[in-house]
Amino acid sequence: MSARDLFTFSNPHFTRGVGITAAILIVTAVVGFIVLPFAQPWVQFANVWDAICSAAGVPQRAANVTAPEQAKRLSEVVLTSNTLSRPSQEAIGRGATLAQRCAICHGPTGISRADSPNLAGQYAAVIYKELHDFRSGARTNAVMSPFAVNLTDQEIADLSLYYAYLPRLPAYHPTPQLPKPNIVIYGAPMRGIAPCGSCHGSLDNKTGSPWLEGQSETYMKAQLLAFASGDRRNDISQQMRNIARAMTPQEIDQAAAYYASQPPDIVKAVD
Amino acid sequence: MLVNRKLILAHFWLAFAVFGIALTLGAWQMFIRSPIGTWLSNPELYYRSLTAHGTVMGYVFPTLVAMGFGYAISESALEQRLVGVRWAWTGFWLIVIGSIMAVIPVALGRASVLYTFYPPLIGNVFYYLGVVLVVVGSWIWVALMSVNLSVWRKAHPGAPVPLAMYANVAGSYLWAWTAVGAALELLLQIIPVAAGLKATIDAGLARVFFSWTLHAIVYFWLMPTYIAYYTIVPRAIGGRVYSDSMARISFILFLVVAMPIGMHHTFADPMVGAGFKFIHSAFTALVALPTLLTVFTICASVEIAARLRGGRGLFGWIRALPWDNPMMLALAFSFVMLGFGGAGGLINMSYQLDASIHNTQWITGHFHLIFGGAIVIMYFAIAYDLWPHLTGRELIDLRLIRTQLWLWFVGMIVTTFPWHWVGILGMPRRMAYFDFGDPAIAPQALSVTFSAIGGFILLTSGILFLVILARGMRAPGADAGPYRFALAVHQPATVPLALNTHALWVALMIALTLTNYGYPILTLAMTEGTSVPAVYVGAQ
Numbered sequence: 001m002s003a004r005d006l007f008t009f010s011n012p013h014f015t016r017g018v019g020i021t022a023a024i025l026i027v028t029a030v031v032g033f034i035v036l037p038f039a040q041p042w043v044q045f046a047n048v049w050d051a052i053c054s055a056a057g058v059p060q061r062a063a064n065v066t067a068p069e070q071a072k073r074l075s076e077v078v079l080t081s082n083t084l085s086r087p088s089q090e091a092i093g094r095g096a097t098l099a100q101r102c103a104i105c106h107g108p109t110g111i112s113r114a115d116s117p118n119l120a121g122q123y124a125a126v127i128y129k130e131l132h133d134f135r136s137g138a139r140t141n142a143v144m145s146p147f148a149v150n151l152t153d154q155e156i157a158d159l160s161l162y163y164a165y166l167p168r169l170p171a172y173h174p175t176p177q178l179p180k181p182n183i184v185i186y187g188a189p190m191r192g193i194a195p196c197g198s199c200h201g202s203l204d205n206k207t208g209s210p211w212l213e214g215q216s217e218t219y220m221k222a223q224l225l226a227f228a229s230g231d232r233r234n235d236i237s238q239q240m241r242n243i244a245r246a247m248t249p250q251e252i253d254q255a256a257a258y259y260a261s262q263p264p265d266i267v268k269a270v271d
Numbered sequence: 272m273l274v275n276r277k278l279i280l281a282h283f284w285l286a287f288a289v290f291g292i293a294l295t296l297g298a299w300q301m302f303i304r305s306p307i308g309t310w311l312s313n314p315e316l317y318y319r320s321l322t323a324h325g326t327v328m329g330y331v332f333p334t335l336v337a338m339g340f341g342y343a344i345s346e347s348a349l350e351q352r353l354v355g356v357r358w359a360w361t362g363f364w365l366i367v368i369g370s371i372m373a374v375i376p377v378a379l380g381r382a383s384v385l386y387t388f389y390p391p392l393i394g395n396v397f398y399y400l401g402v403v404l405v406v407v408g409s410w411i412w413v414a415l416m417s418v419n420l421s422v423w424r425k426a427h428p429g430a431p432v433p434l435a436m437y438a439n440v441a442g443s444y445l446w447a448w449t450a451v452g453a454a455l456e457l458l459l460q461i462i463p464v465a466a467g468l469k470a471t472i473d474a475g476l477a478r479v480f481f482s483w484t485l486h487a488i489v490y491f492w493l494m495p496t497y498i499a500y501y502t503i504v505p506r507a508i509g510g511r512v513y514s515d516s517m518a519r520i521s522f523i524l525f526l527v528v529a530m531p532i533g534m535h536h537t538f539a540d541p542m543v544g545a546g547f548k549f550i551h552s553a554f555t556a557l558v559a560l561p562t563l564l565t566v567f568t569i570c571a572s573v574e575i576a577a578r579l580r581g582g583r584g585l586f587g588w589i590r591a592l593p594w595d596n597p598m599m600l601a602l603a604f605s606f607v608m609l610g611f612g613g614a615g616g617l618i619n620m621s622y623q624l625d626a627s628i629h630n631t632q633w634i635t636g637h638f639h640l641i642f643g644g645a646i647v648i649m650y651f652a653i654a655y656d657l658w659p660h661l662t663g664r665e666l667i668d669l670r671l672i673r674t675q676l677w678l679w680f681v682g683m684i685v686t687t688f689p690w691h692w693v694g695i696l697g698m699p700r701r702m703a704y705f706d707f708g709d710p711a712i713a714p715q716a717l718s719v720t721f722s723a724i725g726g727f728i729l730l731t732s733g734i735l736f737l738v739i740l741a742r743g744m745r746a747p748g749a750d751a752g753p754y755r756f757a758l759a760v761h762q763p764a765t766v767p768l769a770l771n772t773h774a775l776w777v778a779l780m781i782a783l784t785l786t787n788y789g790y791p792i793l794t795l796a797m798t799e800g801t802s803v804p805a806v807y808v809g810a811q
């Protein structure tokens with residue numbers, strides 16, 4: 001065997017093999033890049049080259065128009081693996097000082113008596129994101145917003161680390177533990193609702209989602225309704241709005257009651 | 272001449288042992304998400320199981336079968352002791368170590384990413400390293416197949432390479448090249464993120480790399496089956512291969528057109544241009560050609576056997592076939608499943624029709640029918656055929672073997688037909704839970720129940736298979752004689768250079784990969800801002 005006998009046009013297998021393959025490639029390319037693009041009357045191409053580029057998927061710069069001003073601001077928080085890494089004792093200490101002004105609603109130990117969220121032991125990323133959103137206006141609340149507007153980036157990070165550092169304590173509204181409702185562990189596949197527990201603990205936790213065990217039932221219910229109505233819109237890509245809109249009122253009640261009844265020390269997460 | 276029987280047996284036993292485990296997981300998955308199972312309320316367990324099932328069935332099991340069978344072919348078709356036995360054992364142990372390394376994080380729930388990896392989902396780095404070791408182990412086999420063939424060529428200049436070995440080496444080259452896509456994805460993209468060196472990943476590019484592997488790997492799974500069709504079945508039923516050249520042409524066609532078509536797995540993805548999708552779709556249509564050639568040639572070869580046994584008439588010869596021969600039975604079952612599966616495949620490969628079944632249970636139904644059915648039933652047949660030669664003992668209970676094959680066939684039909692059906696109705700795949708109490712899917716409960724019952728039939732058949740092989744290790748000794756492959760009606764004295772070597776077809780395979788994948792990969796790799804943050808399994 002020698003490559004010279006094989007790869008030569010005097011070898012009919014070579015000529016035919018390469019010829020047929022190339023012919024098929026050329027025909028399919030012409031159809032795919034020229035004929036089919038122009039066969040779509042609803043798309044306009046300036047010329048053949050334009051059609052080819054479109055069919056090849058050449059990345060296009062978006063036309064240089066400024067995006068219409070959003071009526072409401074969206075969340076712009078970016079979290080990287082370094083954002084809150086390695087909490088220092090000083091940062092936690094600074095956070096503790098700052099947190100004194102939060103205590104009136106969120107409780108001196110981070111446990112609220114006022115249907116505000118409990119913050120003790122909440123994930124740092126969650127507090128970080130919410131404070132940024134309150135500051136930017138992506139999330140608004142008559143009480144909370146004024147507190148957040150004047151915080152610096154540093155202060156937000158310190159507060160987040162401080163609250164994450166506090167131990168998770170039982171809430172003030174002890175209720176008997178309820179069994180897991182379907183919406184929490186199964187979601188509702190037919191309505192495109194993933195189980196609450198797949199992001200908020202119970203099953204798994206996803207970055208940016210708070211754990212909910214022991215939170216106020218009233219508060220959680222209010223938030224779900226706000227997501228459903230669109231009053232609250234700082235969830236990235238409408239993750240929570242899409243879910244809340246599809247939930248039935250009973251499911252909202254069940255999920256809120258279930259999470260409120262759980263002791264926070266069972267929070268399952270790898271942290 | 273089978274000298275290194277221990278090596279071959281080791282491959283087969285490991286293959287079938289992991290197959291048995293993965294099969295059990297499959298039956299459990301089927302059951303637990305059906306209306307007859309009570310939901311275990313933790314989807315994570317389902318995805319652990321699914322990752323293990325897919326990884327074993329997709330990577331470990333077929334690779335080991337191809338390797339073991341490849342070594343057997345090399346020794347018996349070339350009548351030459353295997354060159355590089357030590358390397359072969361190295362490859363085997365790499366696969367053992369890789370599999371263990373991959374399965375531990377999966378079992379711990381640290382790598383529930385499914386066998387398609389699904390970036391930006393990122394699991395424990397050892398899972399991916401384990402998969403890499405499995406692939407590296409198999410690459411050693413590829414190299415050995417090539418080396419053994421060239422040693423033989425030196426000793427037999429110009430002689431026609433035996434068909435079984437020609438096909439076997441074609442399959443190994445196909446695997447070597449198609450594995451490169453996933454290897455690039457793992458080494459350049461996923462492993463750096465899993466190891467914590469990077470925190471973002473270009474999921475679109477990763478999917479394109481994976482599609483490079485995902486289609487042709489299917490033909491790599493198929494190779495042992497096709498080799499068995501051509502070179503074992505006709506001999507086993509007392510016939511001859513209708514055409515040696517037709518067989519060679521089928522195998523080289525697989526080499527050329529199996530590769531540049533993988534983007535039919537990305538029809539629904541936005542990052543590839545429609546023109547490339549069309550080219551891949553058109554080339555996918557071409558891949559039907561070698562299969563049609565094969566069906567024709569094998570039917571003709573089977574007819575030869577029937578007529579030699581005195582069969583007559585236009586179709587009357589079918590009755591003259593040796594239906595009590597397990598090989599005949601396996602072939603018939605395999606063809607029926609290949610026919611139905613192939614018809615379903617026509618839907619998957621068309622750009623538009625695919626949209627209606629994309630990511631539904633139809634897809635899982637489809638590949639279980641083709642892969643688990645048409646292909647794996649021939650793996651069983653190969654094992655039955657080789658076993659007496661490997662163990663030096665006879666497989667006595669043909670009846671049990673026939674029962675096992677029947678059960679697999681019936682089980683596969685009962686499992687996959689309703690599986691396709693619920694897919695058409697829109698039931699999504701890769702879901703851990705379905706609420707059959709919901710009126711919207713309540714009517715599908717019955718179909719899914721049938722599938723689950725089919726799953727248990729398959730499990731029974733799989734256990735039976737292992738029992739038969741295990742009993743075969745202890746049966747009374749009997750000399751099975753040398754292992755032989757089928758002869759052609761016209762056994763070739765010379766074969767044209769192009770059909771006796773692989774270089775031309777490998778060159779075309781690589782060239783088509785460049786034309787069909789080059790531009791999409793390069794643009795994706797060079798476009799800025801296409802990466803997204805990784806999502807680590809189980810991490811907060």
Ligand code: HEM
Nearest residue numbers: 297298300301325328329385386643647700701702726729
């Ligand atoms: C040799 C036989 C088989 C092979 C090669 C095979 C292969 C595979 C592969 C590659 C997957 C994809 C995994 C994924 O989507 O990530 C899969 C999924 C699955 N297999 Fe198998 N399998 C086989 C037998 C079985 C059997 C016998 C059953 C049932 C008894 C079964 C049940 C399942 C189920 C339920 C899924 C998951 C489908 C989904 O949720 O999307 N498999 N199989």
Ligand SMILES: [Cu+2]
Nearest residue numbers: 485486533535
């Ligand atoms: Cu494919």
